[in-house]
Amino acid sequence: MFSGIIEKLGRVTTIERQGGSLVLQLETGYPDLELGESVAVNGVCLTVTAFASEGMATFFVSPETIDRTNLGRLAPGKLVNLERSVRLETRLSGHLVQGHVDGTAFLSAILPEAGSRRLEFQIPAELARYCVEKGSIALNGISLTVNGITDAVSGKASLFVTIIPHTWDHTNLQSIEVGDALNVEVDVIAKYVERLCQPYPKH
Template identity: 65%
Template structure:
């Protein structure tokens, strides 16, 4: 379990593709990793399969994950957002994030505004249906608040404000219009829908 508070912006040192399977080697800067530990990489919960005391770590990325997330587009030199799993005594500064990506959104525009940045993204209906104004969402593993949700046929457009600290310490500042972002919607919304569906059927 994660909270969507990015701890490190790390560089990918190797990306070995074998069909739809991928092995990533990342300069995590974490010197105390453990074998089998979970780390969120761009919001995707991955398992440490090899590591060194210098913080270099390897992660195996399955075909399911490359198909559902933007990790399949990762290349050597790419910057990724990292977060280690939360501890029970940790303050939950963001929101409950599982590291289970629901889909991808496409960045539409980035507009500077008073030191902050306004982002607009297009989301498919499969994830847009769970978005509500002032609700929570995780983009590339970052816990964010939805400013606006414009429902459209086949999906929606969401608007968010990125404060300078988040802009400077995550890979959002490397993105350009047309780039995909990993999206994880609020898990509570999905559970509520699942529980209510049997009572909504005609």
């Protein structure tokens, strides 16, 4: 489990394709990783399969993860957001983030706004249904507040978030461009509520 508060920016060093899977090696900046530990990479919960004390770590990325996330678009030198899993005594400064990405959203605009930046994304209708104004969403693993959401048209909705200078400077949002894909994890509570509210089958 994660909180959506990014701890470090990592850098991709190598990507090895193995059939439909990837082996991803990163400079993490963490000197004390453990084999089998979970780390959120751009909001995707991945397992450390090898590591070195200088902070190099290796992760295996399955075809399912490639299909649902932007990890397959990474290249050597690219920055990624990193967060280690939370401890029970950790302050939950963001919201409950599982690291189970639901899909991707595409950046359509970056607008300056009183020292901050207002970002507009195109998000699939099947994910927009779980988003509400002032609700929580994770984009590339960053816990953010939804500032606005439009009704879906032609299968897409527009979602707006405001990025303060600290978040811009300390995450890989600083390097994104219009058209880039970001990983989306909607609030899992919304999905549970929908499931529980579905009518029970008749016997």
